[in-house]
Amino acid sequence: HRSGGHGHNHHHHGGGGERAKSNDSVRSISEEGKHYPKFNFEERARGNLQAEPDQALYNRYTPISRLGKGVYAKVIQAFDQTTTSSVALKIFRGGETYTQAAMEEMAVLERLQKSSNGNDYCYLGFNNFITGQIPHYAISFPICGPSIFDVLRQNTLRIRNKQSSATSAGMPLDVVRSMMFQLLRFVCYSSSVGIIHTDIKPENILFAGNIPFVQTANGQLRPSNSGIKVIDMGNAIMVNSIDSSLPPNTPVDCQTRHYRAPEVALDSKHFSYAIDIWSVATMVPELLSGE
Numbered sequence: 001h002r003s004g005g006h007g008h009n010h011h012h013h014g015g016g017g018e019r020a021k022s023n024d025s026v027r028s029i030s031e032e033g034k035h036y037p038k039f040n041f042e043e044r045a046r047g048n049l050q051a052e053p054d055q056a057l058y059n060r061y062t063p064i065s066r067l068g069k070g071v072y073a074k075v076i077q078a079f080d081q082t083t084t085s086s087v088a089l090k091i092f093r094g095g096e097t098y099t100q101a102a103m104e105e106m107a108v109l110e111r112l113q114k115s116s117n118g119n120d121y122c123y124l125g126f127n128n129f130i131t132g133q134i135p136h137y138a139i140s141f142p143i144c145g146p147s148i149f150d151v152l153r154q155n156t157l158r159i160r161n162k163q164s165s166a167t168s169a170g171m172p173l174d175v176v177r178s179m180m181f182q183l184l185r186f187v188c189y190s191s192s193v194g195i196i197h198t199d200i201k202p203e204n205i206l207f208a209g210n211i212p213f214v215q216t217a218n219g220q221l222r223p224s225n226s227g228i229k230v231i232d233m234g235n236a237i238m239v240n241s242i243d244s245s246l247p248p249n250t251p252v253d254c255q256t257r258h259y260r261a262p263e264v265a266l267d268s269k270h271f272s273y274a275i276d277i278w279s280v281a282t283m284v285p286e287l288l289s290g291e
Contacts, residue, residue, distance in 0.1 A: 061080055061140070089138055112193065116189070166219060187280060197236050198237055205231070
């Protein structure tokens with residue numbers, strides 16, 4: 001599998017497992033969740049699916065706005081004409097490499113969803129796969145709220161702009177505790193079905209649905225509900241179910257540097273599920289302090 005993200009969300013721009021740089025195009029945090037950068041229908045990036053305004057992609061999805069772009073795919077918000085609801089549509093670039101990436105991510109999602117027995121293990125499940133319009137495969141996902149990274153960044157900006165009297169951009173302890181429980185529940189489940197996520201970080205954890213954010217007395221933003229969803233299975237590794245061995249050609253730099261486990265940092269080829277636990281643990285001080 002590849003290192004670097006597929007761009008499931010707007011902060012995850014991929015490329016070598018490095019942390020994505022924040023920019024001014026991030027989605028605004030609002031209860032309505034409708035403040036997105038405009039989708040660029042005139043985009044002519046190599047291999048990307050072209051779209052015209054009001055054109056129904058795959059004879060079903062009407063583009064609304066762009067949510068993000070990565071090395072392997074771009075994600076747009078679209079209106080699903082079949083279900084009459086908004087979805088996040090991850091559209092892969094054309095070409096054999098990107099088609100293979102789409103199929104690998106679909107395989108991971110199918111394994112997660114098939115084994116869950118309807119239980120919520122805090123990952124973002126798919127709505128459906130679109131493979132009919134070759135070469136641009138796509139995956140439809142439910143729309144979620146902002147990422148944890150978004151919220152921390154917004155709190156930092158509020159302090160910098162003197163809109164908040166808080167001394168820390170972090171989140172309340174009870175919210176962090178709840179999110180950690182959910183993340184560990186996800187890792188416990190994913191490891192039980194032979195999957196290593198390999199890229200757990202604040203950018204890849206979204207608040208579930210349109211969760212309203214309230215402003216605390218000191219001006220910080222706090223989610224009214226701490227439900228989260230883990231996204232971006234594009235870098236996940238499916239472990240051999242017989243002897244728990246890693247597949248051939250597994251990259252040794254598969255985690256983002258800030259959340260990289262020691263065995264990965266030391267280029268060990270014998271890492272396992274524990275690297276996801278390490279990533280979860282390294283997030284704790286960041287979530288509490290905002291740094």
